[in-house]
Amino acid sequence: MVIGRVEGRQIGRHRGQALVISAVALVLAVSAASGSLAAAAVQPANPQPGDPLPACAYRQVTTRYTAYGDWKMTLLDSRERVSSDYVPPDLVSVGQADIAGSGRVRAVMIDDLRAMAAAARRAGDGIAVRSAYRSYADQAAVFRSWVRQHGYAAALLESARPGHSEHQLGLAIDFRSASSSRAPWDYPDWARTGPGRWMKNNAWQYGFIMSYPKGKTASTCYEYEPWHYRYVGRAEAAAVHASGEVLRRYLWDHFETAPEGS
Ligand SMILES: [Zn+2]
Incomplete structure (x- = not known):
């Protein structure tokens, strides 16, 4: 599930909670608007400190x-x-x-x-x-x-x-x-x-x-x-x-x- 994975990547990360919420909301909104989970994959999270390659x-x-x-x-x-x-x-x-x-x-x-x-x-x-x-x-x-x-x-x-x-x-x-x-x-x-x-x-x-x-x-x-x-x-x-x-x-x-x- 793309949404679940993107959400999981955002939560608990170093950036602010507001950003986490807005990013998840955006993903959900895009997915809902398009009716396609694939749309969520076009806006992945940027790399965070310590992320493995x-x-x-x-x-x-x-x-x-x-x-x-x-x-x-x-x-x-x-x-x-x-x-x-x-x-x-x-x-x-x-x-x-x-x-x-x-x-x-x-x-x-x-x-x-x-x-x-x-x-x-x-x-x-x-x-x-x-x-x-x-x-x-x-x-x-x-x-x-x-x-x-x-x-x-x-x-x-x-x-x-x-x-x-x-x-x-x-x-x-x-x-x-x-x-x-x-x-x-x-x-x-x-x-x-x-x-x-x-x-x-x-x-x-x-x-x-x-x-x-x-x-x-x-x-x-x-x-x-x-x-x-x-x-x-x-x-x-x-x-x-x-x-x-x-x-x-x-x-x-x-x-x-x-x-x-x-
Ligand atoms: Zn070349």
């Missing part, structure tokens, strides 16, 4: 950190989203980082992206950008395309719905090998190529984390994507790497459900 679910929860300055902490997954008008104010061409390929990313990552591309090049495993910032509208088109090709259920695992994509943050890059314009997803496993392996082993040192590693779909909610990296800055990336956790769990535990002011 939820199982993968497709919801529309506004993520906690939506300010552009809070970019390191912004968690997006199949539940958590930003709004359609979230457009980072400092998007610049990836060319500013002296890396091949095209697209835009937030200026906050340019220095580290330049250093990483140079290091990969020195190692003989040059990388390039296949895809970077995507607007809400771009992501909607990408998702529709996946649905057309593979059906809705498969698309959910392969592509984020609009508002849920790290690409909308301007902090995610799909990398490819510099030596070939072949898409990284057209390899059996891009992480087994020179550049893909170099990235897997070294990207964290430059502030980039592979968001959806192999064998972790139950935690990440997406299929393995060895080409997709999210920039969180060097200090945070080192902490994520040391934790051994996937980025979704790390952000959830350290920021999304951290107590206020911690």
Whole structure:
């Protein structure tokens, strides 16, 4: 029962009793008005301090950190989203980082992206950008395309719905090998190529984390994507790497459900 579950989640939580009552009343009102229990599921409760990482679910929860300055902490997954008008104010061409390929990313990552591309090049495993910032509208088109090709259920695992994509943050890059314009997803496993392996082993040192590693779909909610990296800055990336956790769990535990002011 959706109503019972939502009610149970609200009662006894940290937020005020008035909010609890109004939230339950809203759920009941929406359900009564629509005559459908499914309507209650579109407005789930926001995460509370100490909540364990939820199982993968497709919801529309506004993520906690939506300010552009809070970019390191912004968690997006199949539940958590930003709004359609979230457009980072400092998007610049990836060319500013002296890396091949095209697209835009937030200026906050340019220095580290330049250093990483140079290091990969020195190692003989040059990388390039296949895809970077995507607007809400771009992501909607990408998702529709996946649905057309593979059906809705498969698309959910392969592509984020609009508002849920790290690409909308301007902090995610799909990398490819510099030596070939072949898409990284057209390899059996891009992480087994020179550049893909170099990235897997070294990207964290430059502030980039592979968001959806192999064998972790139950935690990440997406299929393995060895080409997709999210920039969180060097200090945070080192902490994520040391934790051994996937980025979704790390952000959830350290920021999304951290107590206020911690
Ligand atoms: Zn991607």
